[in-house]
Amino acid sequence: MPIIASNFKTNHTRASTKEYLEKVNNYLKTSQNSNSVFVFPTSTSIDNFSLEKNLEIGIQNAYFTNNGSFTGEIGLEQLEEFNIKTILIGHSERRHILGETGEEIAKKFEFYKNLGFTIIYCIGEPLEVKEAGLDKTLEYIFEQFIGIDTNYEKLILAYEPVWAIGTGKTATNSDIENIHKAIKEKIQKPLLYGGSVKVENVKDICKIANVDGALIGTASWKAEDFIKILENTKDLK
Numbered sequence: 725m726p727i728i729a730s731n732f733k734t735n736h737t738r739a740s741t742k743e744y745l746e747k748v749n750n751y752l753k754t755s756q757n758s759n760s761v762f763v764f765p766t767s768t769s770i771d772n773f774s775l776e777k778n779l780e781i782g783i784q785n786a787y788f789t790n791n792g793s794f795t796g797e798i799g800l801e802q803l804e805e806f807n808i809k810t811i812l813i814g815h816s817e818r819r820h821i822l823g824e825t826g827e828e829i830a831k832k833f834e835f836y837k838n839l840g841f842t843i844i845y846c847i848g849e850p851l852e853v854k855e856a857g858l859d860k861t862l863e864y865i866f867e868q869f870i871g872i873d874t875n876y877e878k879l880i881l882a883y884e885p886v887w888a889i890g891t892g893k894t895a896t897n898s899d900i901e902n903i904h905k906a907i908k909e910k911i912q913k914p915l916l917y918g919g920s921v922k923v924e925n926v927k928d929i930c931k932i933a934n935v936d937g938a939l940i941g942t943a944s945w946k947a948e949d950f951i952k953i954l955e956n957t958k959d960l961k
């Protein structure tokens with residue numbers, strides 16, 4: 725069964741997140757859809773939601789600390805209040821827009837690994853690297869694993885080419901196939917694809933060899949569309 729995840733990024737309010745989750749949860753309750761579903765709302769919208777077993781809330785980001793003086797950040801204490809046990813680490817927007825370094829990402833990974841969190845770890849190359857060819861792309865991607873324990877049992881990977889995120893430009897199926905194959909040869913962990921996944925293409929993408937699911941931004945922000953995405957992928961292995 726595929727893993728299907730929605731990354732809200734900086735979208736939705738507390739009220740609309742609750743509404744969204746009610747809709748998705750009701751769908752899962754009645755549809756016999758056994759996909760493994762994750763939703764990553766904004767930090768201000770997390771709560772103690774009562775959800776189906778296969779729907780889990782994760783956090784988009786947190787600092788590697790229990791608590792302390794890190795203005796603007798949240799840590800373990802704030803996550804524990806809502807029983808959050810899943811975190812997204814290494815998203816390209818944090819790497820490239822918020823300036824998170826490989827070293828900080830590795831520390832974050834280690835901290836949340838030691839706490840037994842499920843970690844969705846994102847990797848992916850910017851356009852200029854893609855244009856330099858497959859070898860350069862793989863070299864860039866594998867550098868993003870430096871300091872990361874790729875044997876961690878609760879690790880899920882997400883390949884998200886930076887040039888495909890929020891641009892409407894999905895990688896071609898053969899790009900996805902080649903990159904996923906190369907990653908899987910080295911790291912045998914569930915591997916999601918992300919980058920302009922849509923209601924219309926999610927099924928075909930999830931059918932590509934070595935694609936275990938999808939991490940979706942824009943196309944997942946309306947509950948009705950996310951439910952269509954879940955419906956379109958429900959019969960896949």
Ligand SMILES: O=C(CO)COP(=O)(O)O
Nearest residue numbers: 731889890919920941942
């Ligand atoms: O960054 C993404 C998910 O983490 C992908 O975003 P889009 O689906 O908007 O391209």
